[in-house]
Amino acid sequence: MVADTQSNESVDQSDAIGAVARDQLKSIIARIERLEEEKKALADDIKEVYAEAKANGYDTKVLRKVISLRKQDSNERAEQEALLELYLGALGDL
Amino acid sequence: MVADTQSNESVDQSDAIGAVARDQLKSIIARIERLEEEKKALADDIKEVYAEAKANGYDTKVLRKVISLRKQDSNERAEQEALLELYLGALGDL
Amino acid sequence: MVADTQSNESVDQSDAIGAVARDQLKSIIARIERLEEEKKALADDIKEVYAEAKANGYDTKVLRKVISLRKQDSNERAEQEALLELYLGALGDL
Amino acid sequence: MVADTQSNESVDQSDAIGAVARDQLKSIIARIERLEEEKKALADDIKEVYAEAKANGYDTKVLRKVISLRKQDSNERAEQEALLELYLGALGDL
């Protein structure tokens, strides 16, 4: 008769945390690793676009600055809306 | 006579770099911004998974360490394969 | 006659790194601690102003948001100037 | 006749909250921004000291640890003194 891993969680150390928890952990790791792979792929795509732009004579430094400024703009717009929400909320309290 | 934007790229400042170049530039910006949005979405997803794991009692710091170690491992494995390729290539030269 | 700490740097562990280095170290520590004290005093002053404002009926959350937005504004202005510098530099290369 | 901003707080939207409140608000903002500037200047000074120390061969990580430990110590000492005060006060009640 073989050892039943269901009836004795201490059969070996790999079972110390329980089969369920182990599977959950494996799932978490797998999901994160999957997402990070995709994220890296996108980062590589972005690099590629910059490389292509550079090959076409664009200054990547300027390009990055422009992108960065545009991002700041949109962030600020978002924050201004958040401020407006705050104002409206404050008025509601009056 | 009306200025012809085709024959004179200096008609106004917005045309100073040429309509083609401008469109190309806009395309580059748009592509990068699109990719960065997607990248950010993935980063948010990853944070979400960590948050969920934390809610289930996992220590995110340890979790991150595990992910990091596994990445190192795979990098090392990749390096070893590259080294093997190198050896095989060298053998081919004999 | 007592041991001369100048002639034997190993007399005790506190001399292991040399009197000069020790003094230098003490000076560094002292300067940093002094600066951090002043920094903390300012942080406390800021808290006080917020508390006073709150007592006068201002919503500190809104206040903080306003301050934050103004800071973003000035950062952005600085970055736009940096971008202009980049442009000018790029023109210089033509 | 020219509108008198003193007699009518609703002359324009910038006066909607009253000139006094507006000035008060401006003062609050100004004070906080001033203090934050000074705070930032100090933070920069601190960084500078660390940079200088690093240039002299000190390990900034260790340095920071030392500072941190000393701060803990002084906090603990302060707590013990507070405790002592408490005891003395209790004795006074006897």
Added chain:
DNA sequence: TCGTCTGGCTAACCGC
């Protein structure tokens, strides 16, 4: 007092 959350700091990554 606890939990949440923002802001500052540190360490890693990428391009030059």
Added chain:
DNA sequence: GCGGTTAGCCAGACGA
């Protein structure tokens, strides 16, 4: 190899 940029960590402040 260095400088700049970005993600993660942490402490400190606010609200419940």
